[in-house]
Amino acid sequence: MILIRALIIFLSILLVWHLITVVTEAPPYILPNPKLVIKAFISNSDLLFFHGLITLTEILLGLTIGLVFGIISAIFLAYYQTARQWLMPILVVSQAIPVFALAPVLVLWLGYGMASKVAMATLIIYFPVTAAFFDGLRRTNIGFLDLALTMNASQWSILRHIRIPSAIPALASGFRVATAVAPIGAIVGEWVGSSEGLGYLMLHANGRMQIDVMFAALFTLSFIAIALYYAVDAFLTRAVSWSPETHFNIKKD
Template identity: 65%
Template sequence: MMTSRALHGPARAVVIGLGLLVAWQALVMATALPPYILPDPLRVMTALVVHAASIGRHAAITLTEIVLGLGIGIALGAASALLIVAFRPARRWLLPLLVVSQAVPVFALAPLLVLWLGYGLASKVAMAAVIIYFPVTAAFSDGLRRADPGWLDLALSMDASRLASLRHIRAPAALPALASGVRVATAVAPIGAVVGEWVGASAGLGYLMLHANARMQIDLMFAALLILGAIAVALYFAVDRLLKRLMPWQPESSPAED
């Protein structure tokens, strides 16, 4: 008898993809919606092949924006978390910044970033970094504050400084929490890049989707959306695999969840 453990990695992804295609086709047949509202999978796959070069070019730009934003957002978030825990006065200045970064809707920030940084790569990278900043900072700072009190008391008894305790006890203990924040950041990073492209851009999958929709090329819009989803999923699993390699001591999920 085949269980869920018998399917893993690429095989599981293929099965899930085929299941989604079957459900998509069934929805098209059941609703009988016109193609300019909901194209069937074959039309979308045809558009994907016909416009492969254009989609590939725009996808490369969006992927670059996501990766750069992810790197900058993780670096800023980790540094902010270290400052919040190491220097208590910094908490009063950084916590409002954290709240503002999430309280203001991304669609309100995107036009400002485009105005300040232009229609090029910089504004999209900044938009992705803003969205990534909060989950990384929140997860890492929480992990830093939850270090084992016994180890901290031992360091204090050995006259270790606050920075030494942070470097040798708090930071290593908080790495799993940081990894969780990075996973969440990787999942939401495409949102920032695409929203920035919708507001103002001359390239990228968001730009392509917007123009395809304006020209009623709904099959092309769905094809771009499909590629965007594939990029997001591939990037998430790549980051997840990298984190597992960098932190082999972190416990895996239970077998029942695999």
């Protein structure tokens, strides 16, 4: 059902787009019609696949590294008051600096290759993951902790068996947000300086007035981002099925 709905939405967008190109008679180097883009998509599929894979790798690496660092930082912050007092302000300030502004510096330091893009994606997702998990760790049901104490549990086993599991739904929310924003980091990194990836391909195609290729790259990127989000969402929903969502529109008898 979801797939059918997605298909209908997709086809409607194509239709509206087609109508706009017909009505406005926009030249193809401003707004190519869908047919041209599909053609470009098919004739450049190898190219799109190659660059798409690069961008996807950057996103996945960024997500993994950001997740690992985020989890470690959150545990650290939750357990050490000194760390909280010193690191929290730094974390907040670091979020005030737009990642876009850091991109040139990162490219300068880490080079044109994948490392600078992965760093960008990591930076952009680190904060939502850390903040969400930290919040979850602090909100453990006090009754659970009491119970564990009467069972003579150590601090470590309380962390491992109680605090972390009960913070998983919060971590999942943070990671969902992270998955949605991670592509931004990778693409911005590619715009600033690279020789591979969909961001590079878009800039390159734009410079050569291959607007149809640019749009094809844009679609590939959207497809990657959406597929990734839904895959992660489905996985997380299953993983924290013990904490089911409550629905807003419950029917009343």
